[in-house]
Amino acid sequence: MRYMTAGESHGKQMTTIVEGVPSNMPLLQEDINGSLVRRQKGHGRGKRMQIEKDMAEITSGVRHGYTLGSPISLVIHNDDFRHWVDIMGEDPVEDDKQLRRKVSRPRPGHADLNGALKYGHRDMRNVLERSSARETAARVAAGAVAKTLLKQLDIHIAGYVKEIAGITAEDDSSLTIADRQRISEDSPVRTLDENVEQPMKDAIDQAKKDGDSIGGVAEVYVEGLPAGIGSYVHYDRKLDGRIAGNVMSINAFKGVEFGLGFEAARKHGSQVHDEITWSEEAGYYRKTNRLGGLEGGMSTGMPLIIKGVMKPIPTLYKPLQSIDIETKEAFNASIERSDSCAVPAASVVMEHVVAFEIAKAITEQFPHDQFPKLQKAINDYREEIRCF
Numbered sequence: 001m002r003y004m005t006a007g008e009s010h011g012k013q014m015t016t017i018v019e020g021v022p023s024n025m026p027l028l029q030e031d032i033n034g035s036l037v038r039r040q041k042g043h044g045r046g047k048r049m050q051i052e053k054d055m056a057e058i059t060s061g062v063r064h065g066y067t068l069g070s071p072i073s074l075v076i077h078n079d080d081f082r083h084w085v086d087i088m089g090e091d092p093v094e095d096d097k098q099l100r101r102k103v104s105r106p107r108p109g110h111a112d113l114n115g116a117l118k119y120g121h122r123d124m125r126n127v128l129e130r131s132s133a134r135e136t137a138a139r140v141a142a143g144a145v146a147k148t149l150l151k152q153l154d155i156h157i158a159g160y161v162k163e164i165a166g167i168t169a170e171d172d173s174s175l176t177i178a179d180r181q182r183i184s185e186d187s188p189v190r191t192l193d194e195n196v197e198q199p200m201k202d203a204i205d206q207a208k209k210d211g212d213s214i215g216g217v218a219e220v221y222v223e224g225l226p227a228g229i230g231s232y233v234h235y236d237r238k239l240d241g242r243i244a245g246n247v248m249s250i251n252a253f254k255g256v257e258f259g260l261g262f263e264a265a266r267k268h269g270s271q272v273h274d275e276i277t278w279s280e281e282a283g284y285y286r287k288t289n290r291l292g293g294l295e296g297g298m299s300t301g302m303p304l305i306i307k308g309v310m311k312p313i314p315t316l317y318k319p320l321q322s323i324d325i326e327t328k329e330a331f332n333a334s335i336e337r338s339d340s341c342a343v344p345a346a347s348v349v350m351e352h353v354v355a356f357e358i359a360k361a362i363t364e365q366f367p368h369d370q371f372p373k374l375q376k377a378i379n380d381y382r383e384e385i386r387c388f
């Protein structure tokens with residue numbers, strides 16, 4: 001499976017093409033739209049999210065509720081485009097009009113300056129339109145197709161907020177996947193502990209009041225993945241490496257951890273590794289899951305527990321100093337609108353990005369053109385490793 005996205009933040013639409021989904025898999029538009037609605041929620045979002053009502057239209061690859069095996073294309077319209085028609089339209093504009101609208105002031109922490117240097121864009125709108133996390137709507141649409149596939153293989157996934165600006169959700173080790181999914185679907189901040197939700201919201205409100213922004217940590221939990229998905233044989237097939245690369249590719253993500261993560265560096269081996277045990281009913285399993293469900297580049301059969309670190313949003317109402325690329329003079333960046341914290345939305349993005357990579361690894365390991373055959377292969381494999 002693979003996907004590609006296209007679209008500018010204030011252009012007409014975002015487009016996603018997903019390829020490699022087996023045929024005869026039930027897939028409905030509402031499977032995708034539920035995910036898109038979740039991505040738009042969350043305390044700390046700016047005015048843009050009040051304008052958009054993200055919905056994906058399936059324009060190919062599905063007929064009468066079943067996948068065809070051909071590329072699935074998904075279109076999400078940008079409602080904000082109507083306010084940007086003359087700025088974002090394809091028609092050429094007169095030079096002086098264009099000049100007045102040029103974005104020449106790069107924001108520290110965003111892609112503006114590096115993108116301008118790389119592509120030779122003296123108008124940095126040509127950079128910010130595509131570097132915007134609006135693109136994550138298209139990625140969530142692709143991930144929702146993958147989540148639908150995983151669900152029908154009895155593999156379930158939930159993403160939620162773990163930490164905002166140093167305020168951490170309490171221990172959640174006893175929560176079931178159903179609890180985690182309910183939390184990630186219902187709550188506007190989506191933490192695992194309601195006692196810390198309000199302080200997190202207060203921190204977001206305070207940052208907004210101060211003209212500042214804050215980041216945090218999102219966590220993704222995957223249950224039902226059989227042991228042995230991924231590979232120890234080739235570096236580029238290691239599941240942890242693949243997931244980490246994909247999480248790091250989300251806008252503003254600056255770190256990834258599995259299980260204990262960086263904490264493992266400060267502990268002894270006996271406090272880190274998960275002892276192996278066996279029962280007739282379950283086969284091999286671990287009593288602990290400190291490594292977060294991954295060993296040797298492969299799943300262990302225990303839940304995957306993945307954390308992603310999101311830096312604070314770079315666009316600030318409180319100006320940071322930068323240089324105007326036309327005048328070369330210093331200025332204090334001022335802006336019209338921005339999110340002050342997008343960790344809740346980013347937890348939904350991370351969930352979908354991880355879902356896609358897992359679905360991709362599974363379909364590579366069990367290559368079947370028809371979904372019922374994939375289902376059977378996974379179930380046979382589950383039985384095989386249970387009896388191993």
Ligand SMILES: Cc1cc2nc3c(=O)[nH]c(=O)nc-3n(C[C@H](O)[C@H](O)[C@H](O)COP(=O)(O)O)c2cc1C
Nearest residue numbers: 110111131133251252313314315338339342345346
């Ligand atoms: C869901 C989401 C919403 C975001 N909203 C904003 C925003 O409103 N303003 C902003 O400057 N950056 C926002 N960002 C972050 C930027 O897109 C990101 O920092 C930028 O693309 C530069 O990439 P980098 O931070 O990975 O280096 C958002 C990120 C995500 C995941």
Ligand SMILES: C=C(O[C@@H]1CC(C(=O)O)=C[C@@H](OP(=O)(O)O)[C@H]1O)C(=O)O
Nearest residue numbers: 046048049131132133134137337338339
């Ligand atoms: C549009 C989305 O997020 C945007 C991501 C973003 C950025 O710079 O990354 C900047 C903001 O865009 P605008 O300048 O239009 O307000 C966010 O709203 C979205 O998540 O759908």
